[in-house]
Amino acid sequence: MDGELVARARRLAVRAGQPVVDLARSRTTVSVERATLRLAGLSGADPDGIPWVNRLVDAVRGDVGIGHGVALPVFHALAEDGHSDLLALAQKAASGAVRFEIPEGAAAVKARELASAGVGEGLAAVDARRVERDGMVAEIGDPPQRPWIYLIVATGDIYEDIPQAQAAARAGADVIAVIRSTGQSLLDYVPEGATREGFAGTYATGENFRLMRAALDETSRELGRYIRLTNYASGLCMPEIAALAGLNRLDMMLNDSMYGILFRDINPIRTFVDQRFSRQIHSRAGIIINTGEDNYLTTADAVEAAHTVTVSQLLNEFFAHEAGLPDELLGLGHAFEINPEVPDSFRLELAHALLARELFPDAPLKWMPPTKHMTGDVFRGYLLDGFFNLVGAMTGQGILLVGMMTEAVVTPWLSDRDLALQNVRYVMNACGGLTEDFHPPADGFIATRARTVLGEAIELLERICDDGLLEAIGVGTFGIMKRPADGGRGLDGVEEHQDGYFNPATEIMEGRA
Amino acid sequence: MSNPRIVRPYGDTTGDGMVQVSFTLPVAHDKRAEGAAAQLASKMGLDPVMVVHAKQMGTTHTFFVVYGSAKHLVNLDEVQVVERDYPLLTGKEVNDAVKENLGRKLVVVGACIGTDAHTVGIDAICNIKGFAGEKGLEYYRELRVVNLGAQVPVPDLVNRAVDEGADAVLVSQVVTQRDAHLHNTREMSAAFREAFGPQDRPLLIVGGPRFDEMMAGELGVDRIFSRGTTPGDVASYLVHALASDVKEPVG
Numbered sequence: 032m033d034g035e036l037v038a039r040a041r042r043l044a045v046r047a048g049q050p051v052v053d054l055a056r057s058r059t060t061v062s063v064e065r066a067t068l069r070l071a072g073l074s075g076a077d078p079d080g081i082p083w084v085n086r087l088v089d090a091v092r093g094d095v096g097i098g099h100g101v102a103l104p105v106f107h108a109l110a111e112d113g114h115s116d117l118l119a120l121a122q123k124a125a126s127g128a129v130r131f132e133i134p135e136g137a138a139a140v141k142a143r144e145l146a147s148a149g150v151g152e153g154l155a156a157v158d159a160r161r162v163e164r165d166g167m168v169a170e171i172g173d174p175p176q177r178p179w180i181y182l183i184v185a186t187g188d189i190y191e192d193i194p195q196a197q198a199a200a201r202a203g204a205d206v207i208a209v210i211r212s213t214g215q216s217l218l219d220y221v222p223e224g225a226t227r228e229g230f231a232g233t234y235a236t237g238e239n240f241r242l243m244r245a246a247l248d249e250t251s252r253e254l255g256r257y258i259r260l261t262n263y264a265s266g267l268c269m270p271e272i273a274a275l276a277g278l279n280r281l282d283m284m285l286n287d288s289m290y291g292i293l294f295r296d297i298n299p300i301r302t303f304v305d306q307r308f309s310r311q312i313h314s315r316a317g318i319i320i321n322t323g324e325d326n327y328l329t330t331a332d333a334v335e336a337a338h339t340v341t342v343s344q345l346l347n348e349f350f351a352h353e354a355g356l357p358d359e360l361l362g363l364g365h366a367f368e369i370n371p372e373v374p375d376s377f378r379l380e381l382a383h384a385l386l387a388r389e390l391f392p393d394a395p396l397k398w399m400p401p402t403k404h405m406t407g408d409v410f411r412g413y414l415l416d417g418f419f420n421l422v423g424a425m426t427g428q429g430i431l432l433v434g435m436m437t438e439a440v441v442t443p444w445l446s447d448r449d450l451a452l453q454n455v456r457y458v459m460n461a462c463g464g465l466t467e468d469f470h471p472p473a474d475g476f477i478a479t480r481a482r483t484v485l486g487e488a489i490e491l492l493e494r495i496c497d498d499g500l501l502e503a504i505g506v507g508t509f510g511i512m513k514r515p516a517d518g519g520r521g522l523d524g525v526e527e528h529q530d531g532y533f534n535p536a537t538e539i540m541e542g543r544a
Numbered sequence: 545m546s547n548p549r550i551v552r553p554y555g556d557t558t559g560d561g562m563v564q565v566s567f568t569l570p571v572a573h574d575k576r577a578e579g580a581a582a583q584l585a586s587k588m589g590l591d592p593v594m595v596v597h598a599k600q601m602g603t604t605h606t607f608f609v610v611y612g613s614a615k616h617l618v619n620l621d622e623v624q625v626v627e628r629d630y631p632l633l634t635g636k637e638v639n640d641a642v643k644e645n646l647g648r649k650l651v652v653v654g655a656c657i658g659t660d661a662h663t664v665g666i667d668a669i670c671n672i673k674g675f676a677g678e679k680g681l682e683y684y685r686e687l688r689v690v691n692l693g694a695q696v697p698v699p700d701l702v703n704r705a706v707d708e709g710a711d712a713v714l715v716s717q718v719v720t721q722r723d724a725h726l727h728n729t730r731e732m733s734a735a736f737r738e739a740f741g742p743q744d745r746p747l748l749i750v751g752g753p754r755f756d757e758m759m760a761g762e763l764g765v766d767r768i769f770s771r772g773t774t775p776g777d778v779a780s781y782l783v784h785a786l787a788s789d790v791k792e793p794v795g
Contacts, residue, residue: 198602213664217693230664294673296691329679405677438677446568449601512672512682520693 032389036485040390043492044345047500052353054300055307059532061219061524063308064088064101066270067536069278070153071102071146073117074237076223083121084271085220090124094131098529102146107134110141117149133531143533147544150535154315157277161317164280167248168257174205176463178398178423178431179259180455182448185210187229189239193246198445200250200258203452206283206430208261209243211235216266216295217520221275231442235262235272240279259283261321264309265291267301267521273309277316283362283430284313287323288350289343292504293512294326298519299504303350310354311540320356321430322347325366325399327509333368333403337383338487339509340365344387345492346500348394355540358393362430366399367419375476377418382480384426385471389481398423400434412436413454420458427466431455549620561613563590568607573600581608589615628777630784635684638779642686645787646711652681652782653705653746654714655692658728665716665751666691669775678774687779698732702739705746711786712747714778717755725752726763733764747785749778 065084076082091101105120108129114120123129134142174180182204184195196207212229215222225242226234233239240262247258259282264273269286276284288306291297313320324340324347331339344363351361365387369376387396400419405412416434423431433455437447471477495503507513538544555562565585571577578595585593590612597609633641642650654670668675670691672682682689690708692701705713715732717725729750736745751769760768767781 201602214667214694217667294671296671326673402677444568445601445605446566446607449599449607 032386032481032485036482036489037390040341040345040485040489040492041349043489043496044342044349047492047495048346048349048353051303051500052307052350055304057528058300058304058525059097059100059528059534060270060301060304060521060526061085061088061092061097062268062305063270063534064091064097065268066274066308066312067100067102067150067534068105068117069271069274070157070536071117071149072153073121074223075118077122077125080223082220082223083118083125086125087117087121090121090127090129091131095133096526096529098526099133099531100533102150102535103133103139103142103531103533104131106146106149107132107138107142110138110145143535146533147535147538151539153274153278154536154539157274157312157316160277160280161315164257164282164317167251171251171257172255174256176459178428179205179395180452181206181208181261181397181430181432182452183208183210183432183443185229185232185442187212187231187233188227189225189233189242190227192233193243196243197246197250199448200247200254202449203456204258204433205256206259206261207243207247208283208285209233209235209239211263216263216291216297219267219521219524221268221271235275237275237279240275240281244280259319261285264313264320266295267291267297267305267524269302269305270308270312273312273316273318276318277312280316281318283319283321284309285323286310286313286320287326287364288347289504289509290323290326292514292519293509294323296514296519298522298525299501299514299516301519301521301525304525306350307354308537310351310356311537314355314357314360315540317360319360319362319395319430320351321362321397322364324364325368325397328366328368329403333366333370334373334379337379337484338491340383341386341390341484341488342491342495343509344391345488348391358391359395361391361394362397363387363391363394364397364399367401367415367422367434368399368403370404371415377422378476379480380418380422381425381471382477383484384422384428385477386481386484388426388428390485395429397430397432398426398428399432400438402438405434405436405438407440409436409440412438413450416451417454417458420455421462424458424462425465425469551618551620552616553614561615562611563614564609564611565590566607566609568601568605570605572604573598573606577606578608581606581610585610585612591615630781630788632776633780633783635679635776635779638684638783639686641783642684642787646686649686649688650711650782650787651688651690651708652712652714653690653692653701653708653710654681654716655696655701655704656694656716656718657696657698657701657732658717658724665718665753666693666714669714669716669751669773669778674775678776680775681779683775684779687782698728698735701732702735705736706739710746712749712782715748715750717750717752725750725754726759729763729765737764747782749781751778 065088068084091104182199184192186192210232212232212234222234222236225238251258261283264284264286291302292299324343367380401415413436433451435443435447435451501516505515552561553563581595582593593612595610600606654666670689671680674680681687748765749767750765753771755768755770757768757770
């Protein structure tokens, strides 16, 4: 790999991403503010199931907007009216009995101090969870092999998920992902409590996180390896779910910079503001983010659009670094989605996977199995998954999502998981060390293809630098979805910072307090 | 010789009836478990039965692969199928048909109406993410999809359909308490009949897991889709109803 070319690609990603970062730094969202209140300890919901953080932020917004941040008006009201705690204040505010204002002078100083202390406690709890994880990993141990084996469970019922997750771990999974209920990404609140009903997945709630983590702690001790837990910090409540993940010691979170924009039609500006805050929390919590580049290849052609994956990985890397995430927490995504009928499809897959590996040598890359060309012919699908596993072994991927031969047929059966894990184990056992031997010649097909894709990525990044990233998203550059900056859901929840915007969480996470 | 009308499965010899099945039983692996697998296969109509593979998974389940000869025969003349009354098209065929026969993008407005907050159905059909391995309607270049999401009041849906120049309106209803899905659908179809003339009313389509596909007329809609419907089914129907070269009257 030409080092100068790689450096150029990174410089372009910084240039393309910086305007979006500037935009994110000068705005807040209802969900960022709600996440801040969650860190300050406000939880629970009213009798209709609307979380108190929503009720309180809505009340503040009605009086003074959120352009100053809710911390100042909320903690000012708390100090002035002598409420015992945020919950009492939220309840009173919900009944319309509190009038919020932006404090000035000494009152502002006091509100800042109170807010910083309150939110500081939440961040201290996040820190404590991180120390706890480090301690458990040191005591119990990591999985003996790389890639870590990543399996999905999702029944809709957290009490059904738990035994399934424990069984999956016993069968060999190192990472358990609990898929969310369809449509949660479009809810502008986080449901409360343990949930037993979901659609093709289980709701992400603080209590569900806590229950599953506790169960997997038990299983980790039983198995002698720390089982990591994954969920989704995405959708309209991305920052809040990140906060709940940090408070409940989740270990990985799906957190792509553009997925919600492209695939859920969430407003781009809302997404970038929410994303920055959520990544700051992930960084604080030591949570590995997983990015979603695999999704582009399910909509666009995996050969033609290979360079868009590289571009998105570079952008995700820049946004993540900017938010404080180090390389070892960057689970950048990519996928085995080339049509198997294409000549040399396997060599192309190898080239693309190797390119990602070489571009991001210290990141735990997440390697995603075939879905688009899984047809219902489970026998052929099993072979395809074997080849997918082989690429994973040859190119030293960090996290391997286990492919199911019944993809697109049924949600995985017990036997599907068992067969899929046998497939992974066979490949890893047979040639897990192949990455040592696999150095394709510089003038060969694979290295040439990797250079071509990198070249195309650089061209695209140059165009994005010229036109602007928001414009590029607007015209359908990624995943062929056109998402204009003023369209999509959630834009009405964004406000520009006013002079004196104050968010104690950001201050502390950015080392300013 | 004409093709046989009475058929059995084919392994490697005509008439051998050979099939292969795999399943899991909730028992640990031992001789009794294999016997149970053989007995199950025998009850499924296989004779003789060969349990060729058995593997315990965890402590309480065993996976089996079984081969055997199926005793059953099928008379092709007695096979009844419900034929779809429109052809299932590929994405490209849908796009080509719309381009050719409509000459502009076909506009689809989708929503969950009433108090129904379950957008799972409408999202599965509309969002690019799709369902069952198929991309949603947004993926089709020649369709313009406006998905209004959850809890859309009927008057808002009608107004939006007017504003967007909707060719078709897609409504998803999951909640069925006290027949809410039926009431909501009737309210919706009545509102559209009031707001539009019979010639320019958009095509009305409802979907949800508990609908009876035969009730379209009764509910005042053009088509009902039930459980298992994929975006491709809906796109193909849209072409059939709105953009096929043989134009059919709607409603």
